[in-house]
Amino acid sequence: MTPDILDQHLRKTLSRGQVAVTAPAGCPDIFLYLFDPGVLEGPLSHEEAQAVVAEPAYWSFCWASGQVLASYILAHPHLVKGKKVLDFGSGSGVVAIAAAMAGAREAIACDIDQAALDAAAANARLNDVSVTLSDDWATQPRDVDVVTAADVLYDPENRPLLSEFRRAAPLVILADSRLRNLGDDHYRQQEVIEGRTWPDLNEFEEFNRVRVYLAGQGSMA
Numbered sequence: 001m002t003p004d005i006l007d008q009h010l011r012k013t014l015s016r017g018q019v020a021v022t023a024p025a026g027c028p029d030i031f032l033y034l035f036d037p038g039v040l041e042g043p044l045s046h047e048e049a050q051a052v053v054a055e056p057a058y059w060s061f062c063w064a065s066g067q068v069l070a071s072y073i074l075a076h077p078h079l080v081k082g083k084k085v086l087d088f089g090s091g092s093g094v095v096a097i098a099a100a101m102a103g104a105r106e107a108i109a110c111d112i113d114q115a116a117l118d119a120a121a122a123n124a125r126l127n128d129v130s131v132t133l134s135d136d137w138a139t140q141p142r143d144v145d146v147v148t149a150a151d152v153l154y155d156p157e158n159r160p161l162l163s164e165f166r167r168a169a170p171l172v173i174l175a176d177s178r179l180r181n182l183g184d185d186h187y188r189q190q191e192v193i194e195g196r197t198w199p200d201l202n203e204f205e206e207f208n209r210v211r212v213y214l215a216g217q218g219s220m221a
Helices: 003-010 046-054 064-075 094-101 114-126 161-168
Strands: 019-022 032-035 084-088 106-110 132-134 146-150 171-176 188-194 209-216
Touching: 003 019, 003 032, 003 114, 032 114, 064 094, 064 146, 064 171, 064 188, 064 209, 084 094, 084 161, 094 106, 094 114, 094 146, 106 114, 114 132, 146 161, 161 171, 161 209
Parallel strands: 084 106, 084 146, 106 132, 146 171
Antiparallel strands: 019 032, 171 209, 188 209
16 A cells, blocks of 8 residues: 555545654654645644544544553553454544554554555555555454554444443453543553644644553453
């Protein structure tokens, strides 16, 4: 997968859009092809930022929760080492890549957006690791050991995912900046970490506080 393909995807959202290699501040050990704000001759305006958020180009930004979750996995490799890990709503692929770097037996990037899967493949190659691509959560393997997910609960209709994740794997590692209370006691908060979307979208400060949760085996770690 070449950056040219990613540029084509991005220009469906911003006609001048292109990607560039960068290392997000929240997980500097991982390099990603992300939106290059330099092509706009300055930071994103409020209107441009709103347009980016409204369109399905989430993969071209590394969101705060994704960075925090990727960094958390790299700091706690025992959670994924030797295991099959499925990252739900993978976006840029940063969490799946972190799992692969931390020694996962297999890291699966799952996303319904083909552009995101293209980005995950390109970004994995950029970091010299391998990830498996999946476009359908409903067909996940039965032998998944760990499910990871970052900021997937913004829509109330997604809340049932909390129990679905627990049924799908013995361990769930979740990062979220949108909900102060998950409403599910199976998930135990581990840390609250500051993060900021990269490139910066000037989001509300409350969305820069990321809570990390574990559910299942190791949830007391």
